[in-house]
Amino acid sequence: MCKGGELARQSVVIRLAGESGEGVISSGDILTQAAARGGYWTQTFRTYPAEIRGGPCMYQVRMGQDRIYSHGKEVDLLVCFNQEAWDLHWDSLAADGVILYDETAVEIPAEFRDRARPVRMEKLAKEIGGSSRAKNMVAVGAVCGVLAFDTTPIEELVMRRYAHKAGVADANIAALQAGRDETADLKGSKEIAHPAEVEEDRVLMSGNQAIALGAVAAGLDYFAGYPITPASDILEWLSAKLPATGGITIQCEDEIASLASVVGASYAGAKAATATSGPGLSLMSELIGYAGMAEIPCVIIDAQRGGPSTGLPTKTEQSDLQHALYGGHGEAPRVVIAPVSVEDCFWATVDAFNYAERFQVPVIVLTDQGLATRMEVIPAPDLSKVEQWQRKTAKDVEGRAKRYELTDDGISPMGLPGEPNGQYVATGIEHDEWGHPVYTPEFHVSMQQKRWRKLDPLANGAARHERYGEAEPDIAVIGFGSTYGPVREAIDMALAEGLSVGAFYPRILGPFPVDNVRAFTAKASRVIVPEINFTGQLARLVRGEVGISVDSRAKCDGLPFTAEDIHEMITEAVR
Amino acid sequence: MSTIPAQRKPNDYKSDLKPIWCPGCGDFGVLASLYRAFAELDLDPTNTVVVSGIGCSSRLPGFVTTYGVHTLHGRPLPVAMGVKLANPELTVVAVGGDGDGFAIGAGHFPHAARRNIDVTYLVMDNEIYGLTKGQASPTSLTDQKAPTTPWGNLETPLNTLAFAIASNASFVARGASFNTKSLTELIVQAIEHKGFSYIDALSPCVMFNNKQEAWKELVTDVEPDHNPADRVAAFDLALRGGFKLGILYRQLRPTLDEKYAALIERTPESDIGAMMESFSARKGTAIGKPIV
Numbered sequence: 091m092c093k094g095g096e097l098a099r100q101s102v103v104i105r106l107a108g109e110s111g112e113g114v115i116s117s118g119d120i121l122t123q124a125a126a127r128g129g130y131w132t133q134t135f136r137t138y139p140a141e142i143r144g145g146p147c148m149y150q151v152r153m154g155q156d157r158i159y160s161h162g163k164e165v166d167l168l169v170c171f172n173q174e175a176w177d178l179h180w181d182s183l184a185a186d187g188v189i190l191y192d193e194t195a196v197e198i199p200a201e202f203r204d205r206a207r208p209v210r211m212e213k214l215a216k217e218i219g220g221s222s223r224a225k226n227m228v229a230v231g232a233v234c235g236v237l238a239f240d241t242t243p244i245e246e247l248v249m250r251r252y253a254h255k256a257g258v259a260d261a262n263i264a265a266l267q268a269g270r271d272e273t274a275d276l277k278g279s280k281e282i283a284h285p286a287e288v289e290e291d292r293v294l295m296s297g298n299q300a301i302a303l304g305a306v307a308a309g310l311d312y313f314a315g316y317p318i319t320p321a322s323d324i325l326e327w328l329s330a331k332l333p334a335t336g337g338i339t340i341q342c343e344d345e346i347a348s349l350a351s352v353v354g355a356s357y358a359g360a361k362a363a364t365a366t367s368g369p370g371l372s373l374m375s376e377l378i379g380y381a382g383m384a385e386i387p388c389v390i391i392d393a394q395r396g397g398p399s400t401g402l403p404t405k406t407e408q409s410d411l412q413h414a415l416y417g418g419h420g421e422a423p424r425v426v427i428a429p430v431s432v433e434d435c436f437w438a439t440v441d442a443f444n445y446a447e448r449f450q451v452p453v454i455v456l457t458d459q460g461l462a463t464r465m466e467v468i469p470a471p472d473l474s475k476v477e478q479w480q481r482k483t484a485k486d487v488e489g490r491a492k493r494y495e496l497t498d499d500g501i502s503p504m505g506l507p508g509e510p511n512g513q514y515v516a517t518g519i520e521h522d523e524w525g526h527p528v529y530t531p532e533f534h535v536s537m538q539q540k541r542w543r544k545l546d547p548l549a550n551g552a553a554r555h556e557r558y559g560e561a562e563p564d565i566a567v568i569g570f571g572s573t574y575g576p577v578r579e580a581i582d583m584a585l586a587e588g589l590s591v592g593a594f595y596p597r598i599l600g601p602f603p604v605d606n607v608r609a610f611t612a613k614a615s616r617v618i619v620p621e622i623n624f625t626g627q628l629a630r631l632v633r634g635e636v637g638i639s640v641d642s643r644a645k646c647d648g649l650p651f652t653a654e655d656i657h658e659m660i661t662e663a664v665r
Numbered sequence: 666m667s668t669i670p671a672q673r674k675p676n677d678y679k680s681d682l683k684p685i686w687c688p689g690c691g692d693f694g695v696l697a698s699l700y701r702a703f704a705e706l707d708l709d710p711t712n713t714v715v716v717s718g719i720g721c722s723s724r725l726p727g728f729v730t731t732y733g734v735h736t737l738h739g740r741p742l743p744v745a746m747g748v749k750l751a752n753p754e755l756t757v758v759a760v761g762g763d764g765d766g767f768a769i770g771a772g773h774f775p776h777a778a779r780r781n782i783d784v785t786y787l788v789m790d791n792e793i794y795g796l797t798k799g800q801a802s803p804t805s806l807t808d809q810k811a812p813t814t815p816w817g818n819l820e821t822p823l824n825t826l827a828f829a830i831a832s833n834a835s836f837v838a839r840g841a842s843f844n845t846k847s848l849t850e851l852i853v854q855a856i857e858h859k860g861f862s863y864i865d866a867l868s869p870c871v872m873f874n875n876k877q878e879a880w881k882e883l884v885t886d887v888e889p890d891h892n893p894a895d896r897v898a899a900f901d902l903a904l905r906g907g908f909k910l911g912i913l914y915r916q917l918r919p920t921l922d923e924k925y926a927a928l929i930e931r932t933p934e935s936d937i938g939a940m941m942e943s944f945s946a947r948k949g950t951a952i953g954k955p956i957v
Contacts, residue, residue, distance in 0.1 A: 127946065129946075292947070294946045312751050334934055335934075338750050338751075342743065342776075347773055350743035351750070354734065354743065357714075357747070362747070470941060507732045507755050508712055512711075512732075513730060
């Protein structure tokens with residue numbers, strides 16, 4: 091990865107900021123999609139207030155000719171819709187960063203004026219479209235001018251989106267061109283290298299969308315959910331799309347009903363899932379224990395957000411890790427998977443369904459607000475590589491199936507309603523092999539062993555984990571989930587500096603890959619554990635499971651790490 | 666009454682497990698009525714699922730030979746919904762007690778009703794918590810004494826029949842464990858009803874709230890001239906109380922699984938390949954809200 095001026099040429103960081111509801115998010119979406127259409131790799135990051143309208147919001151787009159793994163730190167082009175946007179974001183500007191601002195709304199200090207350009211966002215939008223609604227298009231046009239970015243893909247998008255409203259499309263395109271003219275004197279001052287022509291199939295999507303697609307690819311039959319930020323768009327997308335595959339999506343009265351109905355659907359043989367965020371996961375805890383005890387496959391997506399309680403609904407955090415691993419009374423087995431990127435959101439979801447079906451357990455997929463909502467260009471997942479594992483039912487059993495038969499691998503035949511030899515009562519009460527309630531010490535011990543034994547293959551190598559840099563480094567970085575991108579870029583920087591550094595990202599955190607982590611850290615003088623929470627949950631997990639000492643680098647400011655943050659940690663570790 | 670001779674007998678639905686209930690418990694009468702109703706309908710045990718919550722009465726699935734789900738306290742209805750939507754061919758019966766259904770599980774009841782899930786919900790109502798030894802329940806009477814209301818219940822009981830009608834349940838009836846003939850017939854009609862059918866079955870707890878003799882005195886049949894299609898009349902009947910046994914309300918409207926089947930039928934087919942294509946970086950259109 092390149093630094094300083096070189097970085098600016100290969101990729102550009104654009105930040106749009108303003109009041110929620112005045113077009114910041116839509117401007118960012120348009121720019122992102124236009125960049126993707128133009129053949130650039132992109133990644134985005136956004137913050138927005140929990141309220142529908144009002145409060146500061148920000149949308150950062152990073153685009154470049156090479157694959158991008160993080161959202162970037164220093165802003166090359168800052169677009170301020172209002173004064174607050176300037177006040178909040180001026181200190182993120184790169185030394186040569188350019189500022190575009192609405193001339194009527196923002197006062198730029200004298201020392202920045204030589205690289206700031208007023209754009210008549212509000213005025214031009216009103217002149218062209220009769221209202222301030224097209225302000226976002228003026229802003230996008232101005233950005234395109236500075237980047238020397240061809241506006242054709244945007245015009246195509248506008249035509250498509252407003253195909254049924256010719257006047258609206260024309261006004262938007264006029265606003266776009268007017269915006270571009272506003273920055274004519276800066277034209278190309280932040281020009282980025284044109285991407286190479288590639289035949290590779292790429293897609294642009296968010297983590298949530300990748301999860302929804304992964305679920306469909308895995309064979310999802312039934313989805314139930316309750317609206318919650320930042321997971322709602324999984325429910326929304328599947329509500330629109332699942333019927334086309336013959337599946338059902340239902341909005342329930344609460345998260346308890348969501349998971350309860352998923353358990354019911356799965357009992358009847360459906361591949362079933364729900365999606366939520368921290369508060370919903372809390373409500374689902376009792377049912378996760380039930381699904382573990384009754385051995386009913388189900389998939390639970392947890393797009394983590396800032397906690398505790400209502401917390402920071404629109405900000406990112408990785409603070410549900412311990413809850414996902416251990417939440418609920420008693421000790422119920424479950425698998426916890428943490429995808430490391432938007433691309434991995436797709437594959438982790440496919441894995442989640444397969445593990446749920448094969449091992450007859452609840453599987454929790456942990457993402458977070460940053461990963462769930464960021465738009466990213468990724469190579470199109472190769473659908474021919476998608477496997478669909480099926481659960482073991484009573485179909486192949488001769489005679490009456492023993493639902494909770496004590497087998498070597500712990501997996502027993504699960505009779506599905508309709509199968510003539512499979513009748514049983516699924517129950518959360520401790521039971522014998524037939525499912526009949528039994529409370530003897532013998533059965534509680536042997537059934538707990540059976541339920542947990544099912545997960546052994548995942549702890550012992552069946553799972554794919556993410557590694558980057560050296561395999562046995564001096565400075566070892568261990569993280570989970572969305573922090574992988576900036577860590578990967580930081581490791582590139584550190585390797586270029588000649589350091590011995592590498593990262594290990596367990597994609598499966600429960601059961602924890604103890605042997606893999608031990609091998610990875612065998613030669614390490616320092617083990618750094620960056621994570622976005624207050625108490626250092628992964629650091630505690632590594633210490634407890636592997637028995638090594640680690641430097642917890644936890645932070646809980648609601649924002650993702652940048653590559654520079656991680657690079658600094660690595661540099662400090664060397665000193 | 667079905668005119669086709671049933672092939673299966675009530676005993677065919679009896680499992681090897683002996684009910685855990687106290688001698689004389691009303692739930693025996695409800696279970697006997699359920700066996701008879703299943704036999705009368707000649708239900709295939711492999712295509713029947715009995716779902717329950719937690720409590721004395723919720724142990725019922727263990728005593729029948731069908732498929733069963735003994736869920737969590739208060740959660741039989743959403744689980745039953747999932748079972749039915751995943752496989753609409755199944756006959757799904759949810760059972761439980763008044764505490765399970767109307768205290769911890771009350772939040773699910775109106776939604777099951779308004780969605781018109783095609784599930785029969787049979788509540789064994791003893792106006793008390795039996796399993797935990799006699800505490801007051803949402804249907805306990807005002808001034809009733811119980812371990813948690815030693816000075817008498819300060820609260821007003823929930824009128825579950827009125828709650829059901831107000832929630833748009835499409836079949837609402839009351840039966841009694843000590844009147845198995847009419848309860849059997851109510852269960853048969855409830856299962857045959859397409860949509861959400863709720864039966865409040867008076868089922869006395871002989872240990873902690875034995876009202877069997879009192880209830881036997883109080884119950885009367887719903888008047889023959891009552892029109893179950895008249896929702897206002899049904900609501901009137903429910904609000905007046907008076908222990909009327911029979912069908913208070915019955916309405917035919919499409920069930921949730923029928924509506925989903927129709928939605929799937931009219932939605933043009935698609936697959937993961939086409940969905941992925943809509944996200945294509947070069948030509949995708951999938952940004953923002955999905956376009957339906």
